[in-house]
Amino acid sequence: MRINKQDWIIEADIISMQKAMEEGWLSSEELVQLYMERIAIQDTVLRSILEVNPDALDIAKSLDRERSANKVRGLLHGIPILLKDNIDTRDLMHTSAGSVALASSIAASDSGVAAKLRAAGAVLLGKTNMTEWANFMSGSMWAGYSSRGGLTLNPYGPGELFIGGSSSGSAAAVAANLGAAAIGTETSGSIVSPASQTSLVGIKPTIGLVSRAGIIPITASQDTAGPMARTVTDAAILLGAIVGADERDEVTLTGAEHGFSDYTVFLDEEYMKQARIGIPRFYYKDLDEERLAVIEAAIADLKEAGAVIIDPVELACEQVEWDWHVLRYEFKKYVNDYLGSLAASVPVHSLAELIAYNNEHAEIALKYGQDTLISSEETSGTLTEQEYVDSLRQNKELAGKRGLDAALEEYRLDALLFLGDESGDDLAARAGYPVITVPGGYAEHGITAEEGYVTKGPQGITFIGTAFSEPTLIKLAYGYEQATKHRFPPQERASFKSSL
Numbered sequence: 180m181r182i183n184k185q186d187w188i189i190e191a192d193i194i195s196m197q198k199a200m201e202e203g204w205l206s207s208e209e210l211v212q213l214y215m216e217r218i219a220i221q222d223t224v225l226r227s228i229l230e231v232n233p234d235a236l237d238i239a240k241s242l243d244r245e246r247s248a249n250k251v252r253g254l255l256h257g258i259p260i261l262l263k264d265n266i267d268t269r270d271l272m273h274t275s276a277g278s279v280a281l282a283s284s285i286a287a288s289d290s291g292v293a294a295k296l297r298a299a300g301a302v303l304l305g306k307t308n309m310t311e312w313a314n315f316m317s318g319s320m321w322a323g324y325s326s327r328g329g330l331t332l333n334p335y336g337p338g339e340l341f342i343g344g345s346s347s348g349s350a351a352a353v354a355a356n357l358g359a360a361a362i363g364t365e366t367s368g369s370i371v372s373p374a375s376q377t378s379l380v381g382i383k384p385t386i387g388l389v390s391r392a393g394i395i396p397i398t399a400s401q402d403t404a405g406p407m408a409r410t411v412t413d414a415a416i417l418l419g420a421i422v423g424a425d426e427r428d429e430v431t432l433t434g435a436e437h438g439f440s441d442y443t444v445f446l447d448e449e450y451m452k453q454a455r456i457g458i459p460r461f462y463y464k465d466l467d468e469e470r471l472a473v474i475e476a477a478i479a480d481l482k483e484a485g486a487v488i489i490d491p492v493e494l495a496c497e498q499v500e501w502d503w504h505v506l507r508y509e510f511k512k513y514v515n516d517y518l519g520s521l522a523a524s525v526p527v528h529s530l531a532e533l534i535a536y537n538n539e540h541a542e543i544a545l546k547y548g549q550d551t552l553i554s555s556e557e558t559s560g561t562l563t564e565q566e567y568v569d570s571l572r573q574n575k576e577l578a579g580k581r582g583l584d585a586a587l588e589e590y591r592l593d594a595l596l597f598l599g600d601e602s603g604d605d606l607a608a609r610a611g612y613p614v615i616t617v618p619g620g621y622a623e624h625g626i627t628a629e630e631g632y633v634t635k636g637p638q639g640i641t642f643i644g645t646a647f648s649e650p651t652l653i654k655l656a657y658g659y660e661q662a663t664k665h666r667f668p669p670q671e672r673a674s675f676k677s678s679l
Contacts, residue, residue, distance in 0.1 A: 189668055196359060207259075218231060218357050226348075227348040234270055235304050252300035258300070260296055262349075263348065264308065269293070270285075272305070276325075277308060283526075291431075308329075319548065326546065334351055342377070345364075349373070354378060360417050368605065368608065375616050380413070382615045385437070385611060388431070390421075390431050397510050397513070411660050412446055418442050422439070438647075456593060457587070458492055460491035469623070472622075473638045476620060486658075496581065507558060508567035575610065583644075594643055597643060598640065617656040617659055620637075642655045
């Protein structure tokens with residue numbers, strides 16, 4: 180039987196790709212070419228990918244030769260993976276955080292994540308668009324917009340549905356089947372939000388599990404990279420490839436001892452029968468009728484799958500008024516460190532120089548202004564202000580120990596359940612704890628992009644646990660995914676077809 184590879188690639192998973200290459204009817208070179216053809220056709224609308232790696236086909240050919248010599252590095256051998264544009268790669272691709280100021284910047288060395296992916300045999304296919312400076316540039320910037328790449332659109336309804344930020348391009352590209360999977364980064368919701376809005380699986384790991392070396396930062400307290408994929412299995416494969424110690428990121432020297440090189444061993448749907456999942460009703464109070472229906476359906480599905488549901492669960496931190504001081508103070512310190520290490524040919528080497536550059540090129544650089552950058556520049560950059568110290572302590576104590584940890588312990592829970600919005604993401608981010616989101620359904624009606632906050636489109640179901648609880652969260656997400664199988668490709672929606 181003759182296989183139409185262009186049709187086959189839609190929703191193909193990593194295991195299927197490996198099997199096809201093992202059987203010899205598909206090569207890594209062909210796989211890369213298939214994705215490049217889809218990018219050329221579909222990404223003119225979505226604007227999810229800033230650049231394709233000019234060496235991708237040559238890398239794929241080299242990996243095909245290794246396979247012919249019976250040298251297969253693992254499940255990522257020959258698999259095309261996309262990376263967010265704030266992740267350094269030592270090749271001909273640029274790393275710019277979506278900023279025209281860094282559009283010419285080429286990294287001197289691989290980030291820790293890129294190095295691990297190369298070692299695992301992945302083909303680094305390209306760099307994805309993102310909300311500029313990971314949405315830490317302007318309070319009015321639309322999610323998915325960058326001065327370098329324009330506005331990334333949601334493949335489930337281009338121009339209609341919210342894409343989420345700041346790993347917007349990674350989400351849109353994987354959802355539209357323009358790559359096997361992608362790496363995003365998160366400070367607070369930047370993996371989980373766009374994954375939820377595009378019917379993907381996204382994992383935000385515990386701080387310290389994955390190296391941040393060579394990633395353009397916001398804050399050392401909350402930043403991490405993580406996988407974005409169409410299935411829990413693919414996300415687990417990708418996570419196993421990128422965890423590990425890196426001397427360039429001190430927190431991984433102890434954190435990585437909690438990691439695993441293979442998270443697929445935790446793909447256990449039977450675990451749901453012994454799981455205890457908490458329902459933090461306080462965080463559902465602002466959901467509209469359709470989104471509330473999505474999470475209520477998820478609760479019912481989890482019960483049917485055998486989980487014990489504790490409803491409601493109260494968190495001691497529910498009434499806390501959170502601030503963003505940690506991000507404001509840490510951004511100046513860490514972005515100055517990054518910019519100061521760049522080549523002399525790059526036009527900016529500090530936050531002050533970046534602000535000045537944007538002012539000088541305002542027509543292209545400042546569509547939404549830069550009030551957030553200016554606010555951060557007003558700090559000392561030394562992380563000695565009492566306001567910063569107090570805010571950091573509050574995050575760790577109230578969101579972590581006295582918030583999430585206390586609730587998980589009191590109710591003897593494996594995880595807490597949230598809709599894939601910012602409330603749960605933010606708590607986990609402040610604590611440095613892991614999050615996994617998995618497709619939970621689709622809201623047909625709600626507020627549209629033109630009206631303001633978007634509440635319709637794909638909806639993710641999010642599990643949050645304590646530090647280094649990724650194995651448990653993967654078990655829960657996999658069990659829920661297998662019981663419901665909510666994901667469908669965006670090509671099935673008429674709005675996508677009519678936009679091409």
